[in-house]
Amino acid sequence: xxxxxxxxxxxxxxxxxxILIGVPYVWLIALFLLPFFIVVAMSVATxxxxxxxxxxxxxxxxxxxxxxxxxxxxxxxxxxxxTSIFNALVAAVLCLLIGYPMxxxxxxxxRSWRNILLMLVILPFWTSFLLRVYAWMGLMGxxxxxxxxxxxxxxxxxxxxxxxxxVPMMNTNFAVVxxxxxxxxxxxxxxxxxxxxxxxxxxxEAAMDLGSRPSQVFRDVTLPQSIPGIIAGGMLVFxxxxxxxVIPTLVGNASQPMIGKIIQDEFGQARxxxxxxxxxxxxxxxxxxxTMIYSHYQAxxxxxx
Amino acid sequence: xxxxxxxxxxxxxxxxxxxxxPILSMIVYSFNASRLATVWGGFSTKWYKSxxxxxxxxxxxxxxxxxxxxxxxxxxxxxxxxxxTLARFTKFKGRTLFSGLVTAPLIMxxxxxxxxxxxxFILMANWVGWPAQRGFATxxxxxxxxxxxxxxxxxxxxxxxxxxxxxEAAMDLGSRPWQVLFDITLPVISPAxxxxxxxxxxxxxxxxxxxxxxxxxxxxxxPLLIWSKVKLGVTPDINALATLMVLTVGAGVIVAGIxxxxxxxxxxxxxxxxxxxxx
Numbered sequence: 001x002x003x004x005x006x007x008x009x010x011x012x013x014x015x016x017x018x019i020l021i022g023v024p025y026v027w028l029i030a031l032f033l034l035p036f037f038i039v040v041a042m043s044v045a046t047x048x049x050x051x052x053x054x055x056x057x058x059x060x061x062x063x064x065x066x067x068x069x070x071x072x073x074x075x076x077x078x079x080x081x082x083t084s085i086f087n088a089l090v091a092a093v094l095c096l097l098i099g100y101p102m103x104x105x106x107x108x109x110x111r112s113w114r115n116i117l118l119m120l121v122i123l124p125f126w127t128s129f130l131l132r133v134y135a136w137m138g139l140m141g142x143x144x145x146x147x148x149x150x151x152x153x154x155x156x157x158x159x160x161x162x163x164x165x166x167v168p169m170m171n172t173n174f175a176v177v178x179x180x181x182x183x184x185x186x187x188x189x190x191x192x193x194x195x196x197x198x199x200x201x202x203x204x205e206a207a208m209d210l211g212s213r214p215s216q217v218f219r220d221v222t223l224p225q226s227i228p229g230i231i232a233g234g235m236l237v238f239x240x241x242x243x244x245x246v247i248p249t250l251v252g253n254a255s256q257p258m259i260g261k262i263i264q265d266e267f268g269q270a271r272x273x274x275x276x277x278x279x280x281x282x283x284x285x286x287x288x289x290x291t292m293i294y295s296h297y298q299a300x301x302x303x304x305x
Numbered sequence: 306x307x308x309x310x311x312x313x314x315x316x317x318x319x320x321x322x323x324x325x326x327p328i329l330s331m332i333v334y335s336f337n338a339s340r341l342a343t344v345w346g347g348f349s350t351k352w353y354k355s356x357x358x359x360x361x362x363x364x365x366x367x368x369x370x371x372x373x374x375x376x377x378x379x380x381x382x383x384x385x386x387x388x389x390t391l392a393r394f395t396k397f398k399g400r401t402l403f404s405g406l407v408t409a410p411l412i413m414x415x416x417x418x419x420x421x422x423x424x425x426f427i428l429m430a431n432w433v434g435w436p437a438q439r440g441f442a443t444x445x446x447x448x449x450x451x452x453x454x455x456x457x458x459x460x461x462x463x464x465x466x467x468x469x470x471x472x473e474a475a476m477d478l479g480s481r482p483w484q485v486l487f488d489i490t491l492p493v494i495s496p497a498x499x500x501x502x503x504x505x506x507x508x509x510x511x512x513x514x515x516x517x518x519x520x521x522x523x524x525x526x527x528p529l530l531i532w533s534k535v536k537l538g539v540t541p542d543i544n545a546l547a548t549l550m551v552l553t554v555g556a557g558v559i560v561a562g563i564x565x566x567x568x569x570x571x572x573x574x575x576x577x578x579x580x581x582x583x584x
Contacts, residue, residue: 040513
């Protein structure tokens with residue numbers, strides 16, 4: 001059989017390497033990089049009442065910075081950016097405050113318990129994101145048992161004049177942050193656990209033997225060594241939270257939109273593609289900074305390993 | 306050391322209550338007889354019955370499974386190729402761009418990925434006439450693109466951990482590069498490929514935002530169907546659907562986890578045996 005041997009000769013030449021590298025490379029260039037460049041180009045196009053609603057050159061300027069000008073001057077966009085950054089930042093900090101003790105706790109339980117608990121941390125990540133958001137809609141609604149419980153607790157604690165019929169939770173920024181913390185908490189716990197698990201327990205013991213109190217051991221030994229994990233977890237929460245679309249649409253306040261909703265509305269309802277593209281590019285620029293910090297620390301963490 | 310674990314354990318308990326109470330509450334309320342989704346009106350399974358006889362839900366589920374099956378399989382092939390490439394070929398032209406291309410989709414906000422895909426498909430339709438209509442094909446292409454990079458990440462992490470010496474030994478013993486790939490590399494990283502496929506499958510099955518941008522008339526996946534209903538509020542039939550989905554996925558993940566960890570244990574035991582024989 002000459003055919004298989006010819007095939008194998010071809011495989012043994014540079015051919016198979018070219019396939020291995022080339023196919024995924026070409027795929028990503030065609031379906032990720034090219035569409036992305038189209039968006040970048042779109043952000044400097046002119047909005048026209050044609051279909052598709054944009055134009056370069058001709059009677060319109062080839063490069064039109066009008067959309068970017070509006071991003072920087074129109075308070076609608078500035079407010080949306082501030083809301084997004086604020087919500088994502090608060091969610092990241094809350095995730096850290098809850099996730100850090102949880103990750104530390106996971107390193108202190110027995111090995112068999114640890115595996116079960118880690119599974120329980122990962123399990124919500126596999127179940128539908130949309131349904132996890134939906135579960136909170138059921139809890140936060142006016143007539144739900146959870147809202148009733150919070151209402152009773154509030155009415156019990158505060159003077160009678162402040163009593164409320166139900167706690168207003170749905171369609172607020174508070175709800176957005178709460179659900180973000182809920183859905184993104186595993187992203188914080190897992191990298192924190194990974195970095196805390198690697199720490200040498202004898203360092204703790206050495207610090208204790210030298211007379212440190214537990215709080216001092218934590219502050220001087222554990223915390224500084226887990227900074228790469230904190231940065232990684234923080235970025236993994238902040239970056240998707242800032243561009244979030246599903247959560248604010250379902251539980252957020254429509255009069256305080258986040259940037260993802262603005263992009264969708266400019267594209268869909270307003271049919272202003274250049275504007276949507278300009279807001280998208282601005283959002284990406286906003287995310288480049290935290291991503292650079294992240295990869296900087298990541299490189300540092302890998303260098304010290 | 307004595308006081309801290311008490312605090313940590315109580316935060317752990319609080320955290321897990323936080324994780325699971327909303328889901329448990331949703332499951333309990335799926336058996337609610339009342340039409341008002343949040344007020345308890347007695348036990349009933351009627352929402353399950355109406356759900357199972359709803360053709361729209363079945364059609365959406367079948368479309369979602371088809372897309373997830375095709376996109377996860379193609380994404381696993383492409384993602385594995387990229388993962389092997391990144392781990393084994395340290396020098397080739399355009400490596401920097403390539404490693405950028407496999408990380409960028411991970412951090413790109415879904416809205417932007419979705420819009421760029423949609424604009425791309427619309428312009429393609431205008432310039433070359435394809436895709437004339439958006440639906441199964443466009444959704445699948447989009448899902449492959451953003452889920453393959455997750456497979457790449459998992460496979461690459463596994464490749465970095467594996468011992469290159471085995472591959473080099475096979476080469477020294479006369480194996481051709483492609484024999485090494487199929488006889489050594491792929492079997493060794495097969496657990497990573499399997500978990501990559503599972504991840505790609507669930508990502509595809511779960512996606513709302515990118516699907517919402519790349520879909521067309523008549524192509525409603527299950528998440529899109531849920532999305533359109535959930536925007537209007539909480540309903541008992543969605544509670545029932547959610548319960549079925551959460552329980553199915555939960556059982557699936559637990560079974561897959563047990564199978565994968567058993568395979569891993571067996572592999573470790575085999576390795577130990579092999580080493581012992583060499584002694």
